[in-house]
Structures are given as structure tokens and as C-alpha cells.
């Protein structure tokens with residue numbers, strides 16, 4: 539395993555760590571899979587499904603050979619992340635108008651979001667290098683995930699969150715796990731700029747998606763989906779696009795599976811952005827060579843409030859390699875799709891619902907055929923943003939006067955029986 543700059547190709551050892559090369563390009567992990575045998579790996583990964591309370595019970599470390607084989611086990615900080623549900627539901631298939639749709643509920647991770655898949659690897663790597671102080675900037679999911687792993691690993695986390703347009707639940711979760719939280723004027727983009735400049739001087743190990751080990755861990759999402767589906771993936775993998783770590787990681791994971799012969803065809807990736815924060819979609823749609831940052835991104839799906847995603851070049855590579863496409867959806871489309879996902883019993887936070895809203899749009903526009911198969915990644919838990927629930931379901935913001943609730947004038951058997 540080595541780190542290779544995506545711009546100039548310079549390579550460095552994985553234990554001589556930095557995120558950016560001197561030339562300004564991001565580092566990417568490059569692995570040599572030549573000595574692996576696909577059938578042996580399948581057997582090994584299947585055997586590990588019965589592990590309990592060992593690192594290999596984790597839905598990330600189950601695939602250690604493909605993620606970080608060099609890491610000594612003693613450094614692994616795990617909460618048995620991954621192992622999340624894969625669902626189909628008629629309500630969602632009808633809403634989108636396709637026959638077969640899977641939903642991968644990354645929201646079922648220990649901190650309630652997909653970030654845990656990458657965070658366990660980033661924190662473990664940081665610890666193996668001797669770091670005790672970890673950092674990130676975040677709209678709330680990365681921060682709660684990092685705060686949780688830092689505390690489980692007896693380390694400290696220093697976290698930068700925008701002082702507006704984020705979910706209070708996520709900030710409270712982060713504080714409760716024991717992080718040192720800085721509320722900053724500005725967005726995720728300003729936080730990243732600060733960390734790029736000062737993290738090294740401050741002795742902080744950065745756990746955002748500029749860290750290739752975060753991305754390395756997130757590849758496990760697609761490994762797990764492939765294993766659950768007996769190594770036959772759907773035609774489309776649909777991801778929300780904010781910082782673009784999912785597109786980057788799942789694209790890399792697909793590349794690994796295909797190179798290793800674990801799958802025999804590459805699904806196409808569809809990246810869905812919120813209209814108010816869609817610089818990547820605009821670049822692809824308008825066939826521009828470079829991404830033009832959006833200085834004031836805003837969407838109600840607060841996890842997607844990112845105007846300058848640092849990994850856009852990696853995500854563009856993943857899109858190219860999988861012959862992928864992009865789309866953008868309005869906040870109304872996102873919140874309506876979320877209501878259907880919630881109603882199905884699966885549930886998610888607003889940003890996750892961009893996938894279902896986007897897939898519906900792409901089917902309507904006949905860019906995706908209704909007879910193809912697709913999988914949407916649901917990134918965060920329904921309780922990550924309870925204000926969004928209140929805004930959608932509440933009549934007048936008063937407790938117990940929600941739309942679609944029955945107002946019982948009296949709590950006696952006959953009154954209630956009339957409703958049932």
C-alpha cells in the first residue's frame with residue numbers, strides 16, 4: 539500500500555502521512571491486489587460473517603485485506619460498524635416507478651451515519667502513527683462519528699462546526715460524546731481551508747474525506763452490498779453528493795471488486811446534489827473542465843451544504859470510470875422523498891433522500907430505464923434532524939397537533955374504538 543498524488547503521481551509511504559502533495563494534489567491510496575484469489579477472499583469474508591466481538595465482526599474490518607492489510611490489529615478502534623440493512627419496499631419502487639430498488643441503510647451505523655465506515659479506519663490509522671488529537675470540520679455527521687471513535691479510543695477530538703444551517707441534534711450528539719467543539723462563522727468549506735492550513739502545526743490528525751484512509755474505510759459500503767447480493771450488483775448505485783466522499787469511495791471500491799474479479803460488471807454511479815449546493819452537477823452538466831465553487835451554498839438537507847468539495851477530482855474520476863451521471867433536486871423533492879422513505883419504515887435524514895428524489899427524476903427523464911435495477915445509499919438516521927420532521931409533519935409547531943394525527947376528544951374506549 540502506498541500514497542500516490544492524483545496530480546503529479548509522486549508516491550510516499552502510508553506511514554509518512556500527509557493529505558496533500560507539495561504540488562497541491564490530494565493523495566490517494568494505491569494497493570497491489572495481484573496476489574489475491576477471488577474465491578479465497580469470498581470464502582474468508584463469508585466465514586467472518588459469524589464473528590462476534592472481534593474486529594472482524596465489523597462490516598469494515600471484515601474486508602481488512604482490501605482496506606488496510608498492514609495495520610496491526612492492536613490499533614483497530616471499532617464499534618462493529620457496518621453490517622447495515624439492505625431493504626426493498628414496494629412503496630419506494632412505486633414512488634420511483636422502477637421494479638427493483640434496494641436501499642442500503644447506512645443510517646443504522648453506531649453513530650447513525652455512513653461516516654462510521656470511514657472513521658474507524660481513519661482513527662485507527664491516526665492512532666497507529668501515534669496521534670492523540672483528532673479533528674474535522676463538519677455539518678454534524680462526520681463530527682459525531684469522529685467524537686464517538688475518539689472517545690472509544692481514549693483520544694481527544696477538536697471539531698469545527700458552522701454556526702448556522704446545521705442540525706442541532708448532530709451538534710449535541712458530538713458534544714455528548716465529549717468533543718471539544720468550535721462553532722465557526724462560515725461553512726464546511728471555510729473549516730476545511732482552516733484545517734488545510736493549520737492542522738499540521740496544531741498536531742491534529744484530520745478525519746475529513748481529504749484523508750485517504752477515511753475513503754479507504756468507506757469502500758467497505760460497496761463491498762458489503764456486493765457480498766449481501768452474492769457478488770451481483772444492481773445496474774445503478776445512487777449516492778447523495780455533498781463533500782463527494784461516497785462517490786469517491788464507492789467508485790474506488792467498485793474498481794477494487796472488478797480488478798479482483800469479485801464482480802464481473804461495473805454498475806453506473808449516479809450522484810445527486812441539492813439544487814442549492816450543486817457545483818459538481820453544474821460542472822458535469824455544463825461540460826466544464828474545473829469545478830467552480832459556490833460561495834454561499836444552501837439547502838435544507840444540511841449535510842449537503844458544501845460549495846467547494848475538496849475531493850471533486852476523485853469523484854469525477856469515479857464518475858468517468860463507471861460511465862456515471864449527475865442530477866440535482868430541489869429541497870421540496872428531497873423532503874417529499876424523505877416522507878416516503880420514512881413512511882416505508884426505513885427512515886432517513888433529509889440528505890439521504892436526495893438519492894430517491896434524484897432517481898425518480900432520472901427515471902422520469904428516461905435517463906435511467908424503469909426496467910433497470912438500482913440501489914440508493916441512505917446516509918443518515920431519521921433522528922439526526924428532528925426539526926425537519928417537525929417542519930414537515932407539524933400543523934403549527936405545537937406538540938400533539940401534528941398533521942395526520944387523530945385528535946381524540948376524550949380517552950375512553952368507545953371514542954378510540956371509533957378511530958380503529
Ligand SMILES: N[C@@H](CCOP(=O)(O)O)C(=O)O
Nearest residue numbers: 676677678679680746747781
Ligand atoms: N456532511 C458532511 C460534510 C463533511 O464531509 P467529509 O466527508 O469531508 O467529512 C458532515 O457530516 O460533516
